Amino acid sequence: MKPSTDRMLTRIKSMYLYIKRRGNVTTQELVEEFGTTQRTIQRDLNVLEYNNLVKSPTRGKWVVTKRKTIVS
Template identity: 80%
Template sequence: MKPSTDRMLTRIKSIYLYIYKRGNVSTKELVEEFGTTQRTIQRDLNVLEFNNLVSSPERGKWTTTSRKIKIS
């Protein structure tokens, strides 16, 4: 796997765990926490949303779904 892909997957996993621990976070909070652009965070959230791991109950706010996952 390319280093950039590995970095992206690690970041997406970290974002998921951050949302899971906090319960409900804003996109802005994720940008500040992970020190990346809003576009990058949005792209990562789209991956998580596509896989039914997070949802957006209101614009700019994110929470995890009830889907069961195995974290390795």
């Protein structure tokens, strides 16, 4: 895997765990926590949402779904 792909997957996994731990976060909180652009965070959230791991019940707020996951 390319280093950039590995970095992206690590960030997405960290974002998922952060949202799971906090329960409810905003996109802006994720930008500040991970020190990256809003566009990058949105792209990562789209990956998580596509895989049914997070959802946005209110615009700009994110929670994890009830889908069972195994994090290694």
